[in-house]
Amino acid sequence: MDDAIDTALEPCAGAAATTAPSDFDIRDYLRTELLPHFMCPGCGHGIALRALLWAVHELGIAKDRLAVVTGIGCSGRTGAYIDANTFHTTHGRPLAFATGLALARPDLEVVVITGDGDCLAIGGNHLIHACRRNLDMTCLMLNNEIYGMTGGQVSPTTGADRLTTTTPSGNTEPVFDACALAAAAGAGLVGRGMTLQTPALKNLIRDAIAHRGFSFVEVISDCTEIFGRKNDLGSSPEMILRQKSAMRPEFYGNVVDQPFRPNAMKTGILARTDRPEYGDAYRAATAAAGASR
């Protein structure tokens, strides 16, 4: 990003109503005995985790009823810190596991935490079919533009020309617009949020969980140590402010009609449809079979 960093902190859509005092204490939702956490200084994943747990708190979801399914990578490790039913599964497959869990146990609130590589590369097929199927769950894709845990290899969301350990001459692959993909594949709710705007992100995640159907939320996170350092992007605050400058405020909350980059990313709810939820549709379609027995 070559643009000058926009340091203005004007609120984004959805943020205004969220600054009221809250009785939310993140420690009520963490396995505090596991702290300190493993994440690098400056990592945005902790902020995403905070937004998620804040949303869970506001929705009044009992921890015992919350099931968090994660894949592999830095994002995958965040689940262990949540005081809930947590499942750290195989690389790219958390949506598949979550599909079985949510269909077999519709009484649980299923949230998937995945990363950009986990979700869009090895898990890409599961993502599009989870969107198409529209089973009630919420998928948070923590996008830090890199494979962090394996040491900084190029990801489907790594920007053009970026240096990674597997693109030593600069990335030549175009990036994936995960939100456009999810919307095209039929996800019930699609949204994008930033770690800079935690209350807005919390509201977005809250709406996503409350939505009956498959919700996809891209969280723009940052990897300061592995990605930022290699690309001279500065400290975590500098990286986040650069990300903010890449967001077009006039697009906040608007519909998808622009390419992913440069400087055209929108935040907020980007697409929403009220299609039948898969589990409801399945149970309705098969009810006669059960009744005839």
Added chain:
Amino acid sequence: MPASTQTNGLRQNLQGNHACAVAAIAAGCRFYAGYPITPSSEVAERMAVELPKVGGAFIQMEDEIASMGAVIGASMGGVKAMTATSGPGFSLKQENLGYAAMVEAPCVVINVMRGGPSTGMPTRPSQGDLMQARWGTHGDHPIVVLTPASVAEAYRQTIRAFNLSERLRTPVIVLLDEVIAHLVETVDIARADPMQRVDRTWASEPPETFRPYAASADGVPAMPRPGDGYRSHTTGLTHGPSGFPTQKPAEVTAAMTRLLGKIDRHRDIVDSVETTGCEDAEVLVVAVGIVARAARRAVDQAQERGIRAGLFRPITLWPFPEAQFRQLDDRVRAILVPEMNAGQLCLEVERLSGRRTRIGRINRIDGEPIDPDAILSAIEELARHG
């Protein structure tokens, strides 16, 4: 009405694949996720019909990997779950099968073997996955594999697969060859059903003191059910009693020793062997699946001709019934291993057999079953020269 759905009271004409499906329902299976693949697809088709009748859920997933993932997800949610597949699909499931072994998720995988490698011969029988069933996933891991030789046994062994899976908290694989899967035979449900249905042991101690992977007296930890207040962590990373990852050598050794040993501690319920004419056998035939049925006939014919022949059929193939085999191996002069592959079962027989025993093979890799005459000829040959 097609033959596979004719019913006569509790005696049913069933195709092998359908037998697996109705047995799964009888065993308490309430979730199925799968992906179509010949020659196993009738399992999925029947489950799609049967599960809604009992309030269960069927889902056709986007691929084999997802199917296995969904099965484990449902199982960890507390619901008995199954999938079915064949060769290439079985290969794709292997990573998640290893995960199921590691997190100790009870689940059942029906694998109808077809000719391979690769796409091979989808509609032809094979026994080419014996070793994949044992060693398909990476790392040292426990596994239980059952090999029915008839449709009635496909029914019984599928129920038993669920029971062992629940009892031992491990994935159990039912290996069918295509002949059994597509054979239509009569199953006496009334006889098979009295098998007691086994359910996993649910965690019951106070959540404050509960450790999800603590070594219980029998090596199989009680399982926390989401919603019951335990809020435990499940991970494929090597984990100690707390369920959280560890790399401390002592903890890793203890965790892996328990995991690898828990099946062996229950050999009394795991082992299952059929033996015919083994009491005084000089020539022992070792075979599984449809080949074992041809072998049984060949053994009978050999005995009619005055040859002391016996059949050793591991119904539980893995862990291999070593003790039962070694007892016979000490007595017989020769062993014959007929199998529809290039020699996988024979590897295990060679490993366990004393070096003095002569071992003969019949390996058919052309997609055709092995007929009794071929086995009888080989028995006669071994009896003359063994």
